[in-house]
Amino acid sequence: MSQYVWGYLPEYEQERDDILDAVDSVFRSGKLVMGPSVRQFEEEFAAWHGVEHCAGVDNGTNAIVLGLRAIGVKPGDEVITVSNTAAPTVVAIDAVGATPVFVDVLEENYLMDVTQVEAAITEKTSCLLPVHLYGQCVDMAPLRAIAQKHGIPILEDCAQSHGARHHGEVAGSMGLAAAFSFYPTKVLGAYGDGGATITSDSTVDASLRRLRYYGMETVYHVVQTPGHNSRLDEVQAEILRRKLRRLDAYIGRRREIADRYAEELSDTELVLPAVAAGNDHVYYVHVVRHPRRDAVLEALKEHDVFLNISYPWPVHRQRGFQHLGYAEGSLPVTEKLAGEIFSLPMYPSLSDAEQEKFIDVLRGVLAAV
Numbered sequence: 001m002s003q004y005v006w007g008y009l010p011e012y013e014q015e016r017d018d019i020l021d022a023v024d025s026v027f028r029s030g031k032l033v034m035g036p037s038v039r040q041f042e043e044e045f046a047a048w049h050g051v052e053h054c055a056g057v058d059n060g061t062n063a064i065v066l067g068l069r070a071i072g073v074k075p076g077d078e079v080i081t082v083s084n085t086a087a088p089t090v091v092a093i094d095a096v097g098a099t100p101v102f103v104d105v106l107e108e109n110y111l112m113d114v115t116q117v118e119a120a121i122t123e124k125t126s127c128l129l130p131v132h133l134y135g136q137c138v139d140m141a142p143l144r145a146i147a148q149k150h151g152i153p154i155l156e157d158c159a160q161s162h163g164a165r166h167h168g169e170v171a172g173s174m175g176l177a178a179a180f181s182f183y184p185t186k187v188l189g190a191y192g193d194g195g196a197t198i199t200s201d202s203t204v205d206a207s208l209r210r211l212r213y214y215g216m217e218t219v220y221h222v223v224q225t226p227g228h229n230s231r232l233d234e235v236q237a238e239i240l241r242r243k244l245r246r247l248d249a250y251i252g253r254r255r256e257i258a259d260r261y262a263e264e265l266s267d268t269e270l271v272l273p274a275v276a277a278g279n280d281h282v283y284y285v286h287v288v289r290h291p292r293r294d295a296v297l298e299a300l301k302e303h304d305v306f307l308n309i310s311y312p313w314p315v316h317r318q319r320g321f322q323h324l325g326y327a328e329g330s331l332p333v334t335e336k337l338a339g340e341i342f343s344l345p346m347y348p349s350l351s352d353a354e355q356e357k358f359i360d361v362l363r364g365v366l367a368a369v
């Protein structure tokens with residue numbers, strides 16, 4: 001088992017008193033679901049992003065599903081996104097009954113190639129879904145111009161980009177709505193599943209609140225279908241409130257780790273992350289490229305280092321999405337990247353000594369492959 005697979009345990013050791021206090025305060029409150037912690041977290045998370053509303057939900061996938069439904073995406077519609085993403089982005093579009101339409105990504109930063117979006121728009125397109133992948137934002141000015149020209153709303157997938165900024169604007173504040181995941185590894189992670197959808201549009205927010213609560217506006221009376229039970233629970237909300245106060249520190253530590261990789265690995269064959277103009281990267285994952293990636297990963301295993309690939313199979317080439325009809329070669333940059341990328345250890349509780357030891361091992365492997 002690799003010593004660099006992130007688990008919550010080192011963070012828990014550092015934050016244990018606060019986390020246990022959060023859990024205890026909820027258990028003693030007498031309210032386990034839809035209580036004060038969810039309400040306060042929603043207010044604080046919306047304020048942190050400078051938007052009006054936040055609806056806490058049960059995970060990031062449902063934050064996208066409900067976000068799509070709330071902005072009016074219907075079965076049979078088309079949603080333009082990327083295949084170079086975590087599969088849940090596309091799973092969510094599929095769950096709504098809409099068709100994902102993929103554009104390729106830019107080779108230099110792995111993000112949506114916005115210049116391909118306009119040609120992908122049809123009369124069925126009802127949403128543009130940029131993914132702020134790995135911790136940095138898609139080029140939003142041209143995307144917003146296209147959205148405005150065609151009257152199509154933007155839903156931002158911010159599952160990997162809590163606190164990322166783009167020309168000073170924070171991820172999640174640049175579209176009609178934005179979906180977040182609080183899966184434990186995320187830049188803001190819960191101690192279990194969680195998610196949220198934020199917006200400054202009160203109609204969208206009202207719809208989100210109904211949809212996550214069976215479609216009810218008041219108890220026992222459904223006013224909107226199809227409803228869901230997609231509530232964020234009180235314990236996770238209270239933990240997230242505590243951790244939100246430390247979000248800037250988590251991001252700061254991630255940047256320190258990235259800076260160290262840049263200092264110590266820039267003379268190797270690795271292609272290190274390129275930060276796009278105007279972006280403040282939060283390094284949810286630290287993805288690098290190497291032309292002999294598989295040999296590097298195999299050699300690292302000899303040193304008990306098992307690294308992750310985010311993601312080994314582009315979504316359009318996965319078996320469950322073959323019906324979408326994207327042949328091999330249809331998204332060439334996405335497909336090329338999948339064969340070359342891998343992720344270096346990146347989590348705030350990674351110590352300097354651990355990182356240094358890892359860099360030594362990696363440098364040795366890179367010199368030998």
Ligand SMILES: Cc1ncc(COP(=O)(O)O)c(C=O)c1O
Nearest residue numbers: 059060061086088089159181183
């Ligand atoms: C880009 C992206 N979108 C959506 C999701 C879905 O989030 P969750 O795992 O909380 O459902 C994830 C997380 O896996 C993700 O990385």
